[in-house]
Amino acid sequence: MEKVSFHDQIDKNKRYSVLLGGIVFSFLVVFIYVISQIFAPELSIVFLMFGVVIIFVYTYGSYNYGDKVVLAATNAKPVKENDRRYTHLINVVEGLAIAAGIPKPKIYVIESDEINAFATGKNPEHASVAVTTGLLNNLKRDEIEGVIGHELSHIRNYDIRFATLVAVLVGLVAIISHMFLRTFRYGGKSERDKGGILILIGIILAIFAPIVARLVQFAVSRRREFLADASSVQLTRYPEGLASALEKIMKINMGKMKVSEAVSHLFFVDPNKSALDSLYATHPPLKERIKILRSM
Amino acid sequence: MKASENFKLLQEQLEGIENKVAYSRQFYNDSVLGFNNTITTVPGKYFAGMTGKTKSKEFFEIKEAERKPVKVEF
Numbered sequence: 001m002e003k004v005s006f007h008d009q010i011d012k013n014k015r016y017s018v019l020l021g022g023i024v025f026s027f028l029v030v031f032i033y034v035i036s037q038i039f040a041p042e043l044s045i046v047f048l049m050f051g052v053v054i055i056f057v058y059t060y061g062s063y064n065y066g067d068k069v070v071l072a073a074t075n076a077k078p079v080k081e082n083d084r085r086y087t088h089l090i091n092v093v094e095g096l097a098i099a100a101g102i103p104k105p106k107i108y109v110i111e112s113d114e115i116n117a118f119a120t121g122k123n124p125e126h127a128s129v130a131v132t133t134g135l136l137n138n139l140k141r142d143e144i145e146g147v148i149g150h151e152l153s154h155i156r157n158y159d160i161r162f163a164t165l166v167a168v169l170v171g172l173v174a175i176i177s178h179m180f181l182r183t184f185r186y187g188g189k190s191e192r193d194k195g196g197i198l199i200l201i202g203i204i205l206a207i208f209a210p211i212v213a214r215l216v217q218f219a220v221s222r223r224r225e226f227l228a229d230a231s232s233v234q235l236t237r238y239p240e241g242l243a244s245a246l247e248k249i250m251k252i253n254m255g256k257m258k259v260s261e262a263v264s265h266l267f268f269v270d271p272n273k274s275a276l277d278s279l280y281a282t283h284p285p286l287k288e289r290i291k292i293l294r295s296m
Numbered sequence: 297m298k299a300s301e302n303f304k305l306l307q308e309q310l311e312g313i314e315n316k317v318a319y320s321r322q323f324y325n326d327s328v329l330g331f332n333n334t335i336t337t338v339p340g341k342y343f344a345g346m347t348g349k350t351k352s353k354e355f356f357e358i359k360e361a362e363r364k365p366v367k368v369e370f
Contacts, residue, residue, distance in 0.1 A: 033306070066334060084305060087308050087312075088308055088312075090311030090312075091308065091309070091315070091316075092312075092315075094312070095312060095315040095316045096318045096319065098316055098319040098320050098323060099320075099323050100323075100324055101321035101323050101327075103345060231363070232316070234326075235319075
């Protein structure tokens, strides 16, 4: 049973990744077309050709180098193989990688008092897992194993490919929409008379695209978290480790990790707490996760 | 001081190696379980019949004594 379900999940993630790339790609092409129609209708073909090339390169780049962008955005530093401070972390990752049947991912550490972790990459062969120093200092070995097991499950299930693409592409859509709205707001009067309906389309696209992008981010990540919790237990055979790690996180974390919203859905627990927690949360509530783990 | 630090490292490495052995065994047995389930249930059963892979694999089992942590003597 278990086997079948995670293979299904892998196929789904690969499919969704292609779909997401395609949707963002076509959205941007339409967008560029609308912009060029508004500002320089006679040059729209040239615009479009340049635009398509640039967007293609960007989408391709997000697929191949998205993990580097995410790691840089979170200030994660690579761990050297012989660094004695991290021997136990390296051993835990190596052991669980064997259990999950994936190659050992690259290991990174983030300086932060919060307990958190994330995984990124395009496939298990090119994957990285990062943990905070707060996690290493506050959690016991079996608790660390639970968290790492959770992250390695994301890697094995190809959640990382989709989540990393979402992080990078969603960021791009937000930036472009924002740029468009600003250009329009400060644009000259003469341009406003042209276009008409096209400008309206442009504005609607620019307003709704980031909202839709955020909704995708929320929707995709919550269910995956439960699945990764369950897979983690399958690897460690010890639900209590992960449950008590989550309990410590409830006590210790202040929700004040300084990371961009675009990458927050990659993390083990939500790095930023907001007033709109339940509505906007990229993660299911900790209490619910603990309850499910304790009932396993 | 130095010696105790080294000893700690040794202990850590031993624990790491023990875990890796256990995890390898677990991964093997999980794979066997998945394989056996597939060839005995529908629809995998029919494909297994077609390709002649109908024999279920054996689990890797060890004696209780081998499960205990290794003793290190100096």
